[in-house]
Amino acid sequence: MTTAPDIAPFLEARQITVDFPGVRALDGVSFSVRNGEIHALVGENGAGKSTLIKVLAGIQPAGSYAGELVLEGRPVRFGSPRESAAAGIAVIHQELSLIPHLSAAENIFLGAEPRRAGFIVDFGAIQQNAERILRRLNATLDVAAPVSTFGIAAQQMVEIARAIRRENRLLILDEPTASLSERESRQLLALLRQLAGDGQAVVYISHRLDEVLAVADRITVLRDGKVVETGLREDWTRERLIAAMVGRKMTFTPLASSRRKGEAALRVRDVWAADPVSGKPVVDGVSFDLHSGEILGVAGLMGAGRTELALTIFGAWIGRWGGHIWLANRARPIRSISDAIEGGMALVPEDRRRHGLVMDFSVSDNLMLAHLPQYSTAGVVDEPTVRREGENIVRRLDIRTPALETIVKRLSGGNQQKVVAGKWLLGRPAVLILDEPARGIDVGAKFEMFQIIRRLADEGTAVLMISSELPEVLGTSDRVLVMRRGRVSAVLEGTDATPERIMEAAV
Ligand SMILES: Nc1ncnc2c1ncn2[C@@H]1O[C@H](COP(=O)(O)OP(=O)(O)OP(=O)(O)O)[C@@H](O)[C@H]1O
Ligand SMILES: [Mg+2]
Known part of the structure; x- marks a missing residue:
């Protein structure tokens, strides 16, 4: 342990209660974080995690809740995010907050642009600094490209880079790894350990309990707006965490799979797609058959072309593309979204706030x-x-x-x-494409969702499921297709489909 119990916290929340119409989001919650400590906050969807973060960061301003905040031993009232930022608190929110038409570099330095001669924004310096920060995250992005051309994982990297561009006293991350691959997540967690080692306080929210157990010094579990328990890392196990989160013991039964495949519901041949800005191939000659009743998992690293493949198959890719996509029940190949929908295809997109909901x-x-x-x-x-x-x-x-x-x-x-x-x-679609279906969903609901997906497959739906979480891919899929740099690098089945084989094919 790097933190002795007698060290005064950097920031402390005492007896916080927040009410929304019809919901008490927080009910007498006390929570603290010390310098040099990573304090993880876990709980089911709707438990109150983001609400607590909003209180700590002044987004839920003083006066809108009961209870008090104490900063380095003194009561403090944050009236706005600006005031908490002035105290050295930086937040990476669950919802991305980038400005789409600005470049990655401009987003990272928004409001703090290095200037030449006092007033001219120095774009060269911005780009160099942005690249330097992204290197710490081991992320390679075109910092001059507008962020609207990025996938959600790359956007998340930009968001993280913006939060760490300056020296903070407290860094709060609300589900930062939800859209990242395992490798990118590991990189981020290593960086958090480094920041904590330098004395920063870190609050970390995640539904990925293995990450929480790997990185946290202390863990607090919230349930229905109340603290169930706060304890040192060594006092927790995965099972104890889940039991505290859901308030009951959960037993997972593996999902039965690999029953007989039906006919090919979807045939994909030599499909390619080009990046709309650079023109470079992002999908490069992909062919496979998807059978009715089958769940085909799609694994790979960020940038491997998985989301681009999904959008192309669905007729929704905005750049140039080619190849052949047939649905069994249609005479003509798919050329557009309306072809896809008429043929009974459905896509659960990666960027659900943008494409999936009317808020x-x-x-x-x-x-x-x-x-x-x-x-x-x-x-x-x-x-x-x-x-x-x-x-x-x-x-x-x-x-x-x-x-x-x-x-x-x-x-x-x-x-x-x-x-x-x-x-x-x-909707009971004939072909269902899911892009990271379990992202941001808590353990209980995740299991339920996979059971529903499994049942849909058993009823004859052909499912293509993109996921960065290997246990989820392996636990649910009948076959796993691994992508690397736009191509299919392996198709694994049965005892061949192990985490090691998948990683080998992905990198
Ligand atoms: N602006 C709002 N208006 C009304 N109710 C709200 C508002 N924001 C949050 N709530 C409610 O407060 C409760 C706590 O929500 P919160 O966003 O803090 O949950 P969470 O633990 O972050 O969940 P998740 O894991 O899904 O992100 C929920 O019941 C939610 O519906
Ligand atoms: Mg939340």
Whole structure:
């Protein structure tokens, strides 16, 4: 242990209570973080983690909650994020906050641009500094390109680089690794250890419990807005963490797989796609068959071309592309999104806030809108069925929402993700493409979601599932396709599909 118990905390929250309409998000929560310590915060979706972070960072301003904050022994009232930043607190939020048309370098130095002669923004210096910071993260990105051209993992790297560009006293990260691959996550965790070693305080939120157990000095579990327990790392095991999070013992049974495959529902031949900006190939000659009733996992590192492949197959790639994509039930190959949808294909996209939800619509509308024809007779919507199916998916995925009518914007990040997934699970598509379906979803709901995916496959859906979490890929898939630099580097099945073989093929 690097921290002795008698060291005064850097920042302390005492008896914090936060109320939203219909929900007590935090209920008398006390939490502290010391210099040089990594304090992990875990809990189910909707437990109150992000709300606590917002209090610590002044986003939930003093006056909007009961209780007090103490900074280095003195009571403090943050009226805005600016005030907490002045105290040396930096936050990486669950929702990305980049400005899409600005470059990575400009986003990293937003509001703190190095200037020449006092007023001219020095773009050369910005780019060099941005590259230097990204090197610490072992991330190679085109810092001059607009961030809107990046995938979500690269955007996350930019977000992290922005937070660490200056010396902080306290760095707070709300699920920073949710969209990162294992290797990128390891790199980030190593950097956090280094920052803590230099004396920074770190608060770390993650649903990846193995990471939490690997990196934290202390761990606090929140459940339903209350602290269940705070303890030193050595006092916790994975099982104890899960039990504390869900308030009951959970038993996982492996999902039965590898029953007989149906016919090829989707055939992909020599598909390629080019980056819309650089014109470089991001998918480079991919061929495979996807059978009905089969779950084909897609593994690979960030930048391997997995999301690009998914978008291309769905007819949604914005750059140039070519090759042949056939659905068994259509005579012509897929050329557009409407071809794909008419053929019964559905895509749960990686960037769900941007592509998957209407934030001002209710949970019910978000779940149902895409499927109204399925629930209508002669144009009249069968309301009772819609309601029953909606309630059913809310219960199965344990979507924490006051009501089906609640607007999606008011749900916690993980519960929003569940709504997007629920929407496609309801649709019973012929071919379902899932891009990181479990990102940001807690352990209990994750298991439930994979069971639903498994059941869809058993009912005949062909599933293509991209995921960076190997246990999830291996535990659910019948076969695993590994991508490296736009190409298929291996297709593994049965006893060949081990984490080692996958990593070998991915790097
Ligand atoms: N702006 C808001 N208006 C109304 N309710 C809110 C608002 N923000 C959060 N809540 C509610 O407060 C509770 C706690 O949400 P919070 O975002 O803190 O959860 P979380 O632990 O971060 O979950 P996740 O793992 O899903 O990110 C949830 O019930 C959520 O619906
Ligand atoms: Mg959250």
